[in-house]
Amino acid sequence: MSKVVIKAENISKQYRLGLVGTGTVRDDLKRWWYNARGKEDPFLKIGEANDRSTKGESDYVWSLRDINFEINQGDSVGIIGRNGAGKSTLLKILSQVTQPTTGKIYTKGRIASLLEVGTGFHPEMTGRENIYLNGAILGMRKHEITRKFDEIVAFSGVERYIDTPVKRYSSGMYVRLAFAVAAHLESEILIVDEVLAVGDAEFQKKCLGKMNDVSKGEGRTVLFVSHNMAAVETLCNRSITLRDGLISEIGETSKLINNYLSQNSFSNRKISFESIDDAIGNSNVKILYAAVENASSNNLDAALDVYSAINIRFQIVNLTDDATLSIGFDLKTAKGDVLFGSGGKFNCAVNQATDLRCQIPGNFLNDELYQIHMYIHTAAMRQLYSNVELLTFEVQDVKRETGYLGKINGLIRPQLEWTLNNN
Amino acid sequence: MNGKKKFTISMISNEQSLQQNTTSNDQNWDAVIESKHSLFAINFKELWHYRDLLVLFVRRDFVTVYKQTILGPLWFFIQPILTTITFTVIFGNVAQLSTDGAPKVVFYMAGITLWGYFSSCLTSVSGVFNANAGIFGKVYFPRLIMPLTIVISNLMKFLVQFLLFVCFAVYFYSMGQIQPNLWILALPLVIVLMALIAMGIGLILSAMTTKYKDLNQLISFGMQLFMYATPVIYPSSAIPEKYQWIANMNPLAGLFDYMRYAFLGVGTFDWWGFIYPSIFAVVVLFFGILVFNKVQKTFMDTV
Structure with missing residues (x-):
């Protein structure tokens, strides 16, 4: 039995809809008045499940509601769900970008989150300067970055341009450099949001390989959000399905993906x-x-x-x-x-x-x-x-043998016969 | 959930947490993310861990401001010189405001240099959430790093401009027109007080601007008014006797008096000019950090 490294208890997140403006001061005062008397926030009682398609009655909406889960060390966990199901909100809470409205998350070990590659990159600065800045933003100390610098540059494959301002980089090079920094974080828990949507096939393969190493080889824990079922299937052994801010299923990835796809296709079959x-x-x-x-x-x-x-x-x-x-x-x-x-x-x-x-x-x-x-x-x-x-x-598209996980081009994708005619 | 407030987040270095893992105690968590926080839960240890980031941010600010400009770092000098000329002509020659007998150029330059630091710190700090929403929305690091970066980055700029002021002061001193005294050694204290007051007020405003953006308009306007309420372009002695007590409520007044007393040898200055701003700085910074600390956790939802 492996150890639990993330434990979420009753996580909920409430957002206020519409324009923050009118009524804000009034609600703030009301909230403050309840707080001052030691009562519970009156706005926590209202609000409704987050279903985009139906018009709600309240201005307050629960983006996440009563989320409970435990993640073991070394697991790589996929988070799947439709747009607006609360995936990103959950990741934001886990990465401490915002805090939950109610509930607690206990964590063990350093968390590094990659909600975006290249956060804080400054276009005017060189690749070298940006590696240091980005690494520090992600929580590395300067000496850690110096120690890993050569490795990062080698992984990114942009040695030649390392002293050129990144605004001169192609978008591919930019992403490579950014991912390279993140991939070398020394954290026990890595949170990744759809970063694989960028970069070319070769680099995607490299990223996935690296993430696989991270979770399987080094025993670190990975949380991965993606719309790309093929990537989730390859990377994650366990998954969580979110639906309208609630957990609808937790379990083995392939089973969850099947259920998710059958419930969520747009089909009229x-x-x-x-x-x-x-x-x-x-x-x-x-x-x-x-x-x-x-x-x-x-x-x-x-x-x-x-x-x-x-x-x-x-x-x-x-x-x-x-x-x-x-x-x-x-x-x-x-x-x-x-x-x-x-x-x-x-x-x-x-x-x-x-x-x-x-x-x-x-x-x-x-x-x-x-x-x-x-x-x-x-x-x-x-x-x-x-x-x-x-x-x-x-x-x-599910389960891919090869490393490339982006969409294969074309309206059809026939399996054609290939032969090797060397001699 | 009871209203009891407790414990906040703390991040522990790799080595420590690995040791804790081996003890295999499930109650032994490194961090708790939750909604209720004590007002006073400010994690200075975590802030210290990110000190390299502070240095790198300051470096970034300094290096990138004037990239791809023809005159480059010369802009650091051009701005104060042009402002000094403008003020000398308008306030000195046209409006004929008193300078307590000091040469107009250095008189205005002293005020402008000091005020420039204060106002750019305060304005930038108050807009820190909006300016950094992109980066704050994607990654966590102690948010207090950003206001600190602003104050230190501006300090660099201030020092460059101060150097310019010193050049002028030396010239006028050699001409025998100004009489600096040993009080100039207290300058670092004045700068620190300026920084703390600007940061404190800025932090309080930053917390409010995340929700009520109208304040941004008010701040730039308010800073102009504040400049005229502070003895920047006129000496304190120009204020009528019966309004002196109002002018003295301004914590910055003493600091500007100091600047001209120490470097130009004009006006008056006493210890009270330090004590009052010191108390003010501590109080305003304390509240600023409290408010900032509270807002930083949820501002992403409202900004």
């Missing part, structure tokens, strides 16, 4: 109707059922990742006189680029339900939001029905 009267369509055809199913899983509704084979299913009722229909769909991205169209002529018995299935192989689609534009024509190609956004589904 299935439409299904009991009877023809309710079904969508028109006087020519009705669609009783349409779905994007995961053909690689026992559960048809399971989240889709880039490896899954996908079944597109339609159940239609032909209300025309002619049994031959031309049925097809265009697969397009949410931005509107069409990847391909597919279809054919099918014999659909009049006034009966017909089941059609089209399989898209695994290892073909990329990490994207896709839409199905479905269309039905007569055999003579007269349009009977068309629905540009019949289904929407999201394919997620």
Whole structure:
């Protein structure tokens, strides 16, 4: 049983919405008056869960509410959740940038937080000067930095420019230098927020490798927030899912990511109707059922990742006189680029339900939001029905073998055969 | 949660915490992050740990101000010289204000040099949260480092300008127009008092400006008024007898009198001119740090 190095008890954080201005003085006075009489802050009783989409009644909102967790030494913990779920607030509290409204966090060991790379970098100063300044901001003593200076410069790979003002650096070099400083902090606990979103593939690989060393090799504790599920999956053994400021799950990373993806995709993957009267369509055809199913899983509704084979299913009722229909769909991205169209002529018995299935192989689609534009024509190609956004589904990228964790370019990502022809 | 206030954050060096880990006592935490703090919980040990940062910040300020300017550090001199000329013409020649018989140039320069330090310290310290919101929002270090940086960075600038003043003073001394005395040795004390008062008032204002930004407007205006209420461009002797007591409530008045008495040999000065500002400095700095310490923990939510 390893030791607990971070223990959070009932952490809550309340924010005031809207313009801080009108009413501020009045609320401040009221708060002060309650405090002066030894009573609890009256504004702690109000406020509501942080759900962006619904309009709240109160000006006060709980960005985090009753967060409890323990983190063991050597764990690397991912924090996942939608935008606004409270991830950044939690990191800010842990890094002491702001304090919780209620609750306590006990920590053991030095905490270094990297909410941003290159905090305090001054464009007019040279790389060398900035290494010292940034290191000191992150809590290093000057002699520590001097001791590690050569290592930092080597890691960053900008030796040649070390005495040039950083404003002359390319953005890549800037980030490399900044991460290099942070990577050499001697802290027992490292808090990292999405810094991997920057830099090129080679450097990302280096950063991840370094973070892996930090947590697995050196037994230090890492907290990592990212929207990049592939990075979280690779780096973190345990995870915390936040939802509207509450902890919705704590546990093993791969399980949490699966649950998170299935709850949080933007998809409209299935439409299904009991009877023809309710079904969508028109006087020519009705669609009783349409779905994007995961053909690689026992559960048809399971989240889709880039490896899954996908079944597109339609159940239609032909209300025309002619049994031959031309049925097809265009697969397009949410931005509107069409990847391909597919279809054919099918014999659909009049006034009966017909089941059609089209399989898209695994290892073909990329990490994207896709839409199905479905269309039905007569055999003579007269349009009977068309629905540009019949289904929407999201394919997620998880678990990557290689070091690169950024998004791979392209609308599709087919697995192509490569051979090595040396001799 | 009861209202009892206790314990605050403390950071312990690597070696110590590793030792503590080996004792394997789960109650033995290095730090507690919580919402309630004692007003007096100021962690000087932590501040001391970050002393290198203070030095590096001061260096940064000094090195970067005049980068990519043609005249470079010459600007340190140009500003006070131009102001002195302006004041000499306007207040000395046009308005014919008294200088207690001292040569106008050094008289105004003495006031301007000292006032420049005070006002730039106070203004910068009062805006410290807004000016550094970016960095404060991303990383934790004892926030008090920043006001200290400001006071010390400005001190460097002051010393350069003071050197200029000394050059002029030596010239006028060689011409026999001014009579400096040994009181000039007390200058460091005066500078420290100036710094402490400016920082104290600045800290109190900084706490308020995070929430009520209107104050920023008020401060720049207020500093102008404050200058005219302080004997910067006129000697204390120019104030009518019956209003002297009001003028004496200004903690800076004695310090400016000192400056001209010691270096130019004009006006009057006594020990009270030190004692009152000293008491004032201690009190205002004490409150300033308390208020600052309270606000620094939550200002990110309101700034």
